[in-house]
Amino acid sequence: MPDFPTPLVTPDTAPFWKGCQAGQLLLQRCAACGALRYPPRPMCPQCTSKETGWVPASGRGTVYSYTVTHQALHPSLADKVPHLVILVELEEGVRITSNIVDCPPDQVRIGMPVEVVFHQVNPELTLPKFRPAGTA
Amino acid sequence: MAQNGLYKRAAIVGIGETEYSRDSGRSELTLALDAITAAVRDAGLAPKDIDGLLKFQVDANSEGEIAGCLGMDHLRFYGELGGAGTAGCGLVAHAAAAVATGLANNVVVYRAMNGRSGRRYGRGEVTMRGGSGLGAFTEPYGQLVPQQGLAMLARRHMHQYGTTSRQFGAVSVALRAHANLNPKATFYTTPLTLEDHQNSRYVVEPFRLFDCCLETDGACAVVVTTAERARDLPNTPAFVLSAGQCLPGYRGPLPDVTYANARTLAPGLFAGAGVTPQDINVAQIYDHFSAMVIFALEDYGFCKKGEGGPFVEEGNIQWPNGRLPVNTAGGHLSEAYLHVMNHMNEAVRQLRGASTAQVQDAELVLVDSGIGAGALILGR
Ligand SMILES: [Zn+2]
Numbered sequence: 001m002p003d004f005p006t007p008l009v010t011p012d013t014a015p016f017w018k019g020c021q022a023g024q025l026l027l028q029r030c031a032a033c034g035a036l037r038y039p040p041r042p043m044c045p046q047c048t049s050k051e052t053g054w055v056p057a058s059g060r061g062t063v064y065s066y067t068v069t070h071q072a073l074h075p076s077l078a079d080k081v082p083h084l085v086i087l088v089e090l091e092e093g094v095r096i097t098s099n100i101v102d103c104p105p106d107q108v109r110i111g112m113p114v115e116v117v118f119h120q121v122n123p124e125l126t127l128p129k130f131r132p133a134g135t136a
Numbered sequence: 137m138a139q140n141g142l143y144k145r146a147a148i149v150g151i152g153e154t155e156y157s158r159d160s161g162r163s164e165l166t167l168a169l170d171a172i173t174a175a176v177r178d179a180g181l182a183p184k185d186i187d188g189l190l191k192f193q194v195d196a197n198s199e200g201e202i203a204g205c206l207g208m209d210h211l212r213f214y215g216e217l218g219g220a221g222t223a224g225c226g227l228v229a230h231a232a233a234a235v236a237t238g239l240a241n242n243v244v245v246y247r248a249m250n251g252r253s254g255r256r257y258g259r260g261e262v263t264m265r266g267g268s269g270l271g272a273f274t275e276p277y278g279q280l281v282p283q284q285g286l287a288m289l290a291r292r293h294m295h296q297y298g299t300t301s302r303q304f305g306a307v308s309v310a311l312r313a314h315a316n317l318n319p320k321a322t323f324y325t326t327p328l329t330l331e332d333h334q335n336s337r338y339v340v341e342p343f344r345l346f347d348c349c350l351e352t353d354g355a356c357a358v359v360v361t362t363a364e365r366a367r368d369l370p371n372t373p374a375f376v377l378s379a380g381q382c383l384p385g386y387r388g389p390l391p392d393v394t395y396a397n398a399r400t401l402a403p404g405l406f407a408g409a410g411v412t413p414q415d416i417n418v419a420q421i422y423d424h425f426s427a428m429v430i431f432a433l434e435d436y437g438f439c440k441k442g443e444g445g446p447f448v449e450e451g452n453i454q455w456p457n458g459r460l461p462v463n464t465a466g467g468h469l470s471e472a473y474l475h476v477m478n479h480m481n482e483a484v485r486q487l488r489g490a491s492t493a494q495v496q497d498a499e500l501v502l503v504d505s506g507i508g509a510g511a512l513i514l515g516r
Contacts, residue, residue, distance in 0.1 A: 004280070005264070007272035037389065039273040045386040065292040065393070067284050068341035074260045074280045082341075085279045087288055094389045097274045110295045127276055 002076045006125055013040045015054050020126040025116050026054040027094060038094040059116030060133065061090040066100070066108050088114055088130055102131040140378045140408030146232035147366035147373035148514065150179025150359035151481040156322050156472035159253040160353035168197050168248035169205055171355035179359040180370040181242060186359070188213035188240030190227045192247055192475060194220050194262055196255075213240035219383070220263060220282075222422065222506025224476035229379035229512065231360035241361065247477040248355035256351055257282065257473075282424065283348065287340040290427035293394045294342060296442065299430065301342060303445035305333035307426035307462075308346045308469055310454035315466025317455075317492040322350055323470040347426040349468035356477035358484070374484040377500075378408030378513040394442075396428075398435035398508025406437075409500075409513040413437040416513070417498040418486050419453075419460055420479035422506045423467040429453070431507050433462075455493040464493040476505040487516050 009017055016039075019026035027036045032049035043050050066086040072078040086100045086108065100108060101117060113133035120126045152174025154160070154167055176183055183206040189199050193216045203211040213234050217223035224247070231243035255261040260281040265271025279285060293299050312328035315321035328346060336345035366373035382397035406412055413436055421432045430444035438460055439447040447453075453462035465471045465482040472478045483501040485491045491498075503512045 004278050005267035005271065005275040007276050008266070008268040009272075013272060035389070039270060065288045065295070067279075067287040067291060068338070069278070069284060070338040070341060073258060073283060073339070074264075077278060077280070080278065083278050085277055085284060085288070089390065097277055097279055099277050110292070121276075125276075129277075 003121075004076050006121070012042045016040045017125070019054065019056070020118060020128055023118050025057040025059050025128050027057050027092060028052045029055045036092055036094055038096055057090050057092050061088040061114055061130070063087070063100075063108060063110055063112045063114060064089040064095055065110060068105050084108060086114070086130065096128070098127070099129045100131065101129050102135055142232055142236060142379055143377055143408065143410075144375045145236040145363050146360055147363055147375045148228070148358045148480070148484050149361050149366045149369045149371055149373055150175040150177070150181065151357070151484045152176070152178055153320075153356040153478065153481055154354045156320060156352050156354040157252075158353060160250055164248045164250055164254070165197050165201060165205070167250070167353070167355035168202060168246055168357070171248060171357040172202070172206070172244055172246050175244065175246075175357040175359050178371065179361070181359065183207060186242050186244050187211065188231065188234055188243030190214065190231055190243060190245045191216045192221070192223045192227070193218045195247060195249065197248060213243060219506065219509050221257070221424070221475035222509035224480060225379065225503055225505035225510030225512045226381045228358065228360060228376070228480065229381065229510065232376040232379060235360055235362045241365070243360045244357055245360065245477070246355060246357035247475045249474070250353045251473055252351040252353050254353070258348070258351055283340045283343060286425050286428060287343050289393045289431070290425065291342050293427065293431065296394055297445065299427075299445040301344065302330065302334065303430065303449050304342070304347050304426040305330050306448040307423070307429045307453065308333050310448065310451075310458070311423065311463045311467045312470045314455060314464050314493045315470035318465045318471060319492070321466040321471040322352065323466065343425055343427070346469075349424050350470070350473045352472040352474060354472055354474055356474045356481055358477070358480055372488045372516060374487045374514045375516065376512060377411075377515045378405050379511070380405045380408070381510045382508050394431070396431045396435045396507035398432055398504065398511065401508045401511055402436045405511050405513060409515070411500060411513065416460065416500050416502045418464060418495040419462045419502045419504070420476075420483045421462050421467070421504045422476050422479070423463060423469050426469060428507050429462060432504050435508060436502065436504070455495065461493065461495055464491050464495065476503065479503055483514050487514060
């Protein structure tokens with residue numbers, strides 16, 4: 001089965017993906033107003049400054065919403081259903097789409113605490129994923 | 137007094153459509169031409185009278201090819217709109233603005249696709265980004281098709297307001313009942329009960345099979361012209377009273393995803409027509425998924441936030457007794473998936489008194505294309 005698409009890395013997003021390879025979940029922080037943002041983008045939507053820094057997130061958050069895909073709507077899902085996608089609200093105040101690991105589909109709940117784990121897909125790509133908090 | 141500069145300056149005067157099927161057996165260009173020529177004929181016009189053409193960005197045909205087939209030597213107003221299937225109301229709004237300002241006299245808006253036998257939305261064959269743009273932050277996690285993104289919002293709505301799968305089902309059942317009255321509808325002869333809905337398999341939880349729209353081969357088209365010209369043409373004009381689009385690029389780092397664009401767009405839309413939600417007789421709402429009708433009903437103000445589930449469960453959207461019949465031809469769930477252009481044609485039929493689920497004396501119709509990505513209020 002084909003794998004899911006891999007992210008096209010651009011100058012705007014490269015630091016985020018490099019961070020994942022180094023085991024860090026990096027968020028952009030606007031150098032002008034301090035607002036955090038995700039996904040990476042070249043301008044701060046709060047103040048339109050292009051000056052940005054990168055800060056590591058704690059990796060802790062809660063499940064804001066989730067879906068369970070049962071039908072292989074795309075060939076790459078064929079050997080992966082039921083497939084869970086979660087929307088995590090990080091404690092820093094941004095949301096990130098990801099997957100949950102080490103958790104059966106029927107155990108996922110909105111509000112459940114989760115923590116980041118880094119999943120190496122290949123030598124070029126590491127994805128941040130999440131597991132129920134305290135299951136290390 | 138209406139505050140909208142577009143108020144009653146343009147009208148839909150012609151509608152056309154092909155049959156709806158799973159395999160049209162002809163090209164998307166032929167489908168487009170069939171719907172366009174039917175709409176032009178319905179308007180009492182000839183192809184040479186058309187001097188404007190607006191299309192969906194996702195429509196595979198080219199303006200030049202269509203203009204060439206129709207024998208037009210000067211297409212003087214044309215363009216296309218993004219937003220995939222949600223472009224429909226915006227396109228009619230642009231057409232209305234064009235004729236009102238003299239950029240064109242008679243503008244066609246159409247959608248044609250082999251959506252079942254050709255490229256399929258339900259499989260991401262049109263919408264996937266291949267890991268580019270914002271797709272870089274969803275697709276690597278297996279969020280690939282529109283069903284999954286909207287299911288994420290619906291799950292949150294259930295959590296915040298106690299909305300249930302049975303309430304999603306109430307939408308599907310009401311729209312199926314409308315389709316059962318419409319001989320052109322894909323599901324004309326197939327009834328649907330709430331039990332059928334509840335017994336149907338999950339596609340993307342919380343969406344079951346009967347929460348999801350059809351995939352259709354077919355085409356629909358409308359002709360938009362000025363109010364003055366409309367009064368001399370054979371059909372009852374469907375005047376554009378108000379129109380709007382809403383594309384929020386950013387709603388803060390932690391938006392409440394249970395609120396859709398319709399909530400931002402609605403105040404200006406209703407003020408533009410000088411009416412309130414309570415004045416609307418019938419609504420045609422973009423039903424890619426049953427749950428999105430509930431979002432729209434709340435965010436346009438037809439009921440309070442969080443009360444869309446009970447609103448549909450109490451029968452309010454079902455013709456003939458509901459307070460606000462919705463998608464009276466069956467909608468995307470049960471008539472056809474033509475990116476709101478089949479809804480557009482049904483809105484016009486309601487104003488002409490020609491629907492198979494006719495709301496008595498319908499004078500005001502709301503058309504939504506994508507929980508507020510675009511909307512129109514049409515009136516007689
Ligand atoms: Zn800033």
